Amino acid sequence: MQLENKVAFVTGAGSGIGKDAAILMAQEGAKVAILSRTEKQLKEVAAEIEQKGSEALIITGDVSDPKTMEDAVQQIVNRWGRLDIVVANAGINGVWASIEELTPEDWDATLGINLKGTFLTIKYAAPYLKKQGGAVVVVSSVNGTRMFSNTGATAYSASKAGQLAMTKMLAPELAPYKVRINCICPGWIATEIGENTDRRGIEKIKWPVQYPEGMIPLTGKKPGTVDQTSQLILFLVSEASSHITGTELWIDGGQSLVQG
Helix, strand or coil: CCCCCCEEEEECCCCHHHHHHHHHHHHCCCEEEEEECCHHHHHHHHHHHHHCCCCEEEEECCCCCHHHHHHHHHHHHHHHCCCCEEEECCCCCCEEECCCCCCHHHHHHHHHHHHHHHHHHHHHHHHHHHHHCEEEEEECCCECCCECCCCCCHHHHHHHHHHHHHHHHHHHHHHHHCEEEEEEEECCECCCHHHHCEEECHHHCCCCCCCCCCCECCCECCCECHHHHHHHHHHHHCHHHCCCCCCEEEECCCHHHHHC
8 A cells, every 4th residue: 555654634625636535545545634614524534534444533624724724733643643645625716706896805715715725734734744754735726827718717716826836935945854745736627616616797708719529638528537636646645756846737638728
């Protein structure tokens, strides 16, 4: 098993990419702390982790709250005595609207969870990762990194661009401690996040571009899967990527090259 004796922390682990990554890492031998705002979902994920023969620690909370995140990391260390892997995955699409309709509160909500949440997750984990080395994966997006055609996604794209910049800034800072940090940028992946997007009149401001054959060169009209994404995360936290840090990897079937 690739992650035997390792301890992992996954935020946004109640569903989608976070859930699948947590379960896959457990299958590969890691003990996994899972954080989300929904305890019911976490209990279901924990049960699947335990079915894989590993251990799970359920932590409920908001990634944008400093005390919550500091306490979360402390719970992990108190339970298992170490922390080796962090997957900063928690995020929301938030409000997509014209710049006039996007409110300061909308902006703060999206940047708070997506960007501040990533900062807090890494900030409080870093002292423990430094003790023996480790790996961080930040889950960003094609939006704000290589694709800018989702008109109205200003707050979301800014948060995702910020995550990539943070990854690159932290890579040389953490490297002397043998801590690697990389960023993945998924395109259209079959998850529930799109259902929670608050779209406000964006059809009025979007360019009327159509893709009759589909927008993903590799698959046409078929999205990627959470399994494909979690396999990439597993690669980046394993020894198979031991010389990779500060790097962004797009996992979008070529979507951002066509739709950028």
